[in-house]
Amino acid sequence: MKQHISHESGERALIAAIRSRAGRSGGGGLRLGIGDDCAILRPPAGHEIVVTTDLSLEQVHFRRDWHPPESVGHRCLARGLSDLAAMGSKPLGAFLSIALPPELTIREKGKSWLDRFLDGLLALADQAGVPLAGGDTAQSPSLAARGGMQSGLAAADIVLVGSVKQGRALLRSGARAGDKIYVTGNLGGAAAELLAIGRHPEKFAGAHKMQAGHPHLFPAPRILIASRLASARRIHSAIDVSDGLSTDLAHICEESGVAAEIDAEAIPIHPLALQAELDGWVASALGLALHGGEDYELLFTAAKGVQIPRRVASVEVHAIGQIVARRGRRPSIVLRQRDGKTTALESGGWEHFSAQ
């Protein structure tokens, strides 16, 4: 943990808050944490290292008036853990680079925004057994605006380093024609909860502890299930559902040079997405499940004959379609509707609230 603006009190508070709490999460692979030029991690013998970085920017990935700080911290780490899960990797250490405007480090009523951000991040870190091993801090500069100064924005970059047995990483590129396609949990819940937050943010201000039933605010990365699937060596390809099923399955198809057919009937839809349809917020819950992002479920393929349990690590696993050979200019993903008709499934992707 290094320090750049050494004479600013906000910066000192930021560093002190993080250093004092980083030691709480310990892990077997961490040999040297915060306090030197680098952290040292010791991966198990015969393992490779996997690394992912994820930016979280205020107004792009979260809003201070919509997301409790605990949720922002949780979501930062969850995104990185989910990327590790998609490789079948176990986490060795997390690194947090964070830039905050001074007011977010001031303690009011006992806790600052930063304290609560760290509460959320470290609760998930403890649960996942990953130590906060280092990072960097800076004070986010204010901007000159007509008539005064505009407060700077919060920004965090989370880095996850994990390990996986040599050659056993789950890749996007391994899908083969004939594979069945599976997804964990259910889909569309994160997008549905975000719709609800946008309508009534005040109802979600109290959701400050990691808890089930908040697929957007407190998603559960599938580290354990992915690690078990990777150990079983029966998975051909995997990705996490971050941009939405339609986009993430397209990534597998593209990287593997294949196409896919999925069955609308088989898509597991989150209860919050069904409720959003009942309430008339969206035309179709299925649309949220197909295109809504940030569910952080695991999407993977396995050869047809391989037995995939219907539950792994207490999470349901659903078969939703199959991988087929790519043919010329035909669409790479086809959706089989409930009436048997098929339509091309375009990548819908995920539009952040900032663009709405």
Add this chain to the structure above:
Amino acid sequence: MKQHISHESGERALIAAIRSRAGRSGGGGLRLGIGDDCAILRPPAGHEIVVTTDLSLEQVHFRRDWHPPESVGHRCLARGLSDLAAMGSKPLGAFLSIALPPELTIREKGKSWLDRFLDGLLALADQAGVPLAGGDTAQSPSLAARGGMQSGLAAADIVLVGSVKQGRALLRSGARAGDKIYVTGNLGGAAAELLAIGRHPEKFAGAHKMQAGHPHLFPAPRILIASRLASARRIHSAIDVSDGLSTDLAHICEESGVAAEIDAEAIPIHPLALQAELDGWVASALGLALHGGEDYELLFTAAKGVQIPRRVASVEVHAIGQIVARRGRRPSIVLRQRDGKTTALESGGWEHFSAQ
């Protein structure tokens, strides 16, 4: 390399520019680069992993009107490489998370700000033999200001992953009473050049290629020299001079539980710092050498009897003092002046231009 605001053209341009160029730097330890959920690195057998992250924020670490984009890219990577050097580690891969306002991805006269930033970063990456293995991108949001919108700020987080033989990492905590203190190259040059840039930024706009003589714009991280010193197993402790000699030596003293005496006469002072004194910009070139930061030289200690060459990897190495036992409340660092008198050396640290 992931994508978050999928429908913004600036974001697409950002990802395309980075993806298209990342492959140019190849390295032996990189098994899987940009294009999956994580990158995969393969450290040599019997090695540990070292990780460092460094934030670079516009208005804090650089200014668009002072720093050519090539310098910003170079400096981002140099900071991380210097941290690896201070551990005696060799780089395996670099990861770049970057948030940019849209105008920095627009190509005018052939190259955008981002193109030139990548020119600077990748030139140094090639020289250091480190592949750009992944990262993340986002569009830096504009801020509402009275009377219009204020463009967002550029921010980059650079992550360096390296490897070092198990147990051979150079730490801050290994200094012992009786050690001699050494520093590579010379000091104060970066601070002196920054003073010059602040006075006449237009004179430095053409410094767009990595070249000697620009200790602030294009510092040279000491990867090779550090790796040789670590292999020789004669170094007790090391740190890089990022916050300034007085601060960084204090870090070694604190982590090692020792004190230090340094000789003013022995401090190698950069010619630009001497020039700044001659020009009357600063009272003392020695002050710049003691307290100016961002020289990215290597500061290390070794037992008294150990032979340290006066040049390593074409860089001069100077003995500047010795480690002594800590005694009660006495100052941890004492400076022996040219006239033989000693004074306590307080950590001067480095105040960024934003605070000036």
